Amino acid sequence: xxxxxxxxxxxxxxxxxxxxxxxxxxxxxxxxxxxxxxxxxxxxxxxxxxxxxxxxxxxxxxxxxxxxxxxxxxxxxxxxxxxxxxxxxxxxxxxxxxxxxxxxxxxxxxxxxxxxxxxxxxxxxxxxxxxxxxxxxxxxxxxxxxxxxxxxxxxxxxxxxxxxxxxxxxxxxxxxxxxxxxxxxxxxxxxxxxxxxxxxxxxxxxxxxxxxxxxxxxxxxxxxxxxxxxxxxxxxxxxxxxxxxxxxxxxxxxxxxxxxxxxxx
Numbered sequence: 001x002x003x004x005x006x007x008x009x010x011x012x013x014x015x016x017x018x019x020x021x022x023x024x025x026x027x028x029x030x031x032x033x034x035x036x037x038x039x040x041x042x043x044x045x046x047x048x049x050x051x052x053x054x055x056x057x058x059x060x061x062x063x064x065x066x067x068x069x070x071x072x073x074x075x076x077x078x079x080x081x082x083x084x085x086x087x088x089x090x091x092x093x094x095x096x097x098x099x100x101x102x103x104x105x106x107x108x109x110x111x112x113x114x115x116x117x118x119x120x121x122x123x124x125x126x127x128x129x130x131x132x133x134x135x136x137x138x139x140x141x142x143x144x145x146x147x148x149x150x151x152x153x154x155x156x157x158x159x160x161x162x163x164x165x166x167x168x169x170x171x172x173x174x175x176x177x178x179x180x181x182x183x184x185x186x187x188x189x190x191x192x193x194x195x196x197x198x199x200x201x202x203x204x205x206x207x208x209x210x211x212x213x214x215x216x217x218x219x220x221x222x223x224x225x226x227x228x229x230x231x232x233x234x235x236x237x238x239x240x241x242x243x244x245x246x247x248x249x250x251x252x253x254x255x256x257x258x259x260x261x262x263x264x265x
């Protein structure tokens with residue numbers, strides 16, 4: 001394939017991806033001040049830093065928030081239900097979660113497609129059959145897939161947390177377009193997605209954690225980060241081992257050098 005054609009194909013693919021992400025809220029770039037500086041509030045997550053790790057209890061609660069709230073509009077096509085075992089869910093729990101959805105399968109022996117309960121090997125169920133159905137249900141906006149949203153957006157989990165907490169009444173003099181909502185952390189401040197987490201207790205946690213809006217947004221940000229980078233802990237552990245290895249290797253090399261050149265004047 002000629003290099004020019006390959007470059008055009010790549011640019012088209014990037015343009016399509018950018019369009020999908022810009023469709024409906026979570027996929028858009030964070031709001032910036034006039035000078036171009038982000039104003040996302042600082043939020044500490046357990047996975048921050050070189051020794052960070054996922055808080056699996058928080059991620060499990062975040063999956064509950066996604067399942068009960070976010071999955072009504074947003075898909076996560078890159079995840080299978082069996083991946084939830086990595087969050088500490090049992091096989092029985094994963095099978096029960098998968099079985100709550102109906103999956104189109106087939107054809108059967110008669111050549112017909114049919115519906116069956118979901119299995120752990122199935123991908124997360126998408127709320128809409130196709131893009132046109134998704135846009136028709138959301139006033140023309142396309143809710144982005146959330147599989148890797150924290151890697152796709154500058155600020156990652158902090159942006160998700162800020163965006164979900166950033167809904168407020170528009171300032172004086174600001175007129176919203178029909179069907180839009182004001183969000184101080186969204187680029188342009190007008191967002192098609194209505195506030196998904198608007199009141200404490202909207203999701204009922206079973207582990208005793210108080211489901212405030214801030215807690216729910218932290219939990220779903222934790223879950224989405226795990227979904228986008230499930231290998232993060234292993235990567236950080238390997239990085240620490242490599243730093244220690246090269247530190248010891250450097251010390252040994254220096255000691256050998258001192259030994260060899262000790263008698264040279």
